[in-house]
Amino acid sequence: MNKKLISTLTLLALSHTAVANYSASDKAHKIAQDNIIVDGHIDVPYRVNRAWVDVTEATKGGDFDYPRAKQGGLNAPFMSIYVPASLDNSPQSTQLAHQLIDSVEAIAARAPDKFAIAKTVSDVEEHFKAGLISLPMGMENGSPLQGELSNLAHFYQRGIRYITLAHSQSNHISDSSYDLRRKWKGLSPFGKTLIKEMNDIGMIIDISHVSDAAFYQVMELTEAPVIASHSSMRKFTPGFERNMDDDMIRALAKNNGVIMINFGSGFVTREARVWRDQYSAARKALIEKEGEDSPKVATFDEDYKKTNPYPFSTLEEVLDHIDHVVDVVGIDYVGIGSDYDGVGDSLPTGLKDVSTFPNLIQGLLDRKYSEADIKKILNENVLRVWRDVERYAKAQKS
Template identity: 75%
Template sequence: MATVTVSKQATAIAKNTIIVDGHIDVPYRLREKWVDVTQATDDGDFDYPRAIKGGLNAPFMSIYVPASLDGSAASTQLAHQLIDSVEAIVARAPDKFAIAYTTDDVKNHFAKGLISLPMGMENGSPIQGELKNLQTFYERGIRYITLAHSQSNHISDSSYDLRRQWKGLSPFGKTLIPAMNNIGMLIDISHVSDDAFYQTLELSKTPVIASHSSLRKFTPGFERNMDDDMIKALAKNGGVIMINFGSSFVTKEARQWRDGLAKAQNALIKKEGKDSEKLANFETEYRKENPYPYSTLDEVLDHIDHVVKLVGIEHVGLGSDFDGVGDSLPIGLKDVSYFPNLIQGLLDRGYKEPEIKKILSENVLRVWKQVEDYAKRHG
């Protein structure tokens, strides 16, 4: 793919438009290796200078709780610690960042030149079956909850988990959905099983989002992505699918590569045991023999195009999964500084500026505002 030549128009749109990214894993990245993202950093996909360069104004900070902590007090503890880390970013640089609790906050921060940091909880495990915890996390700034992650939890089955213990939502999950509606919490159906997705739509009185999901059309058999019927149902609900940039979400070739890596690794474990020294740098060595098939900006744009053609421009947004998908980001979309490339790609495909602004932020802000308004009436 040729290098993208970004026009003055694309640069201006990036600078003058609110850009919302539905999912960036900065807090967990900092937990594993602390760096000061208010300054330039050597690694990772996000920091302040790169966000400014890319025009990113409102990245949802993912409060990610691994499924390994499901059912334990440690999941709730970790969620609070990760929220603390987002508050610390703002405290270190209040001239650069501010936590966004409302859609009005996002707009006001944009007018002041601040980057908004709304927060979404990836995995509802920290709720622990207690609606008082939902209230606590709402008060701390969580504005969406991804119901489950890589395993079935006490709320919902996961697309990654073959054990469908609830056949969709759990009994508690079915009480949590209206409680989230009433408090003003966005419901995120990324990661959940298909049954849980449809049950959520039946129960929710507000539109829902997929904060970082792509399309099954391009990755057949990958349930973590959404199929056309689900996208149609999401649109009927008024919701938005926010496209994940990770290559294995974008193309079947990258998906198959990941499957091949897992099979090769499992074969080594079977042959030499899980303590084999060869496991230490296994993926690095595997990549030397089997180069990773990175997806491209054009292939990400194909996902956006397909949603637009299927259900209309009002139901698609961006949920990059930056800092969450490792070294698998597409050629042309390697970190948060690359959003002008995506805007240029949309212009090149004939999208007009008002349409591009819907994709960049207006669609998801509309849904978020509907959720806020519903809670004002019913909360």
């Protein structure tokens, strides 16, 4: 059937049917509840900064709140301290980072019976035993460092435990995979210095978003394992540099690092990527023809989706990414980096919010993953990296 003939309502009905058809077994739910689940990237802080909601209680919108996290077994979501590239090279980037950290601290302070800030692997483990959801933090975009190593130390003290070096534009640290200008042809001079300093202080290096050249320079310079906190496999999205290719995965495994699979449909399938590119091109053409203030521009999003429904990916296609990492380098180098609250309404059927982790576990069980291997994906691989980073930093201080 031609997708252009499917109405938006029909698409939504199909999507809801697909979600309803996912049924996790008691075993999948038990695995979710009995084990730590670490998610490398959830954009709750930026979400509540834009439009405040109390995620310590049930919320009407968004992908994360306490009841849904408990239902899904999610108990160690890295809170993303996301600073848009539009604020690069401005004091506002550092200001926003502090405000978002404040918001995470406020969540934990407002509901100490539900949440706790986690700064170490031991914190995560102790919180799990106590029935609390850990809130470790990672900074998405190193712009707030402002080229000052003292800021690195300060953000570490505040609880930041990984830094995504760049975001959608090249910054003072690194080129971005999205930025074709390639200002530094990889890392900047400061960025190269920063790698050693992050190793020494115990800050995990996150290579999601950086250019391929920057990735390989990080691999040459780092003495500790790194992560891709929310990336997927380029094999399924040819030409999309934001995802990682097989050679990069091999280099990451050699480094003993972990790729944490992004759930956003545009990261999962070529079809969703092509749709996004065509959508952007059509919107740009309309603005050029009609002007930014045209009523047609105001209704463009709704009108476009009526005739070009979004091709949501599926749980099975997310599992294909996990399978591919395992096929290329083995089970020890893959984890979860959903990007919940960060990819809008592009989430795949079967994985629409944090309550659906049992669906993912059921899918892994159906693909004959052992419970031991599932635990590696859920937490053991990334906690190994975090421990190794902690261990390396401790050794430098002794």
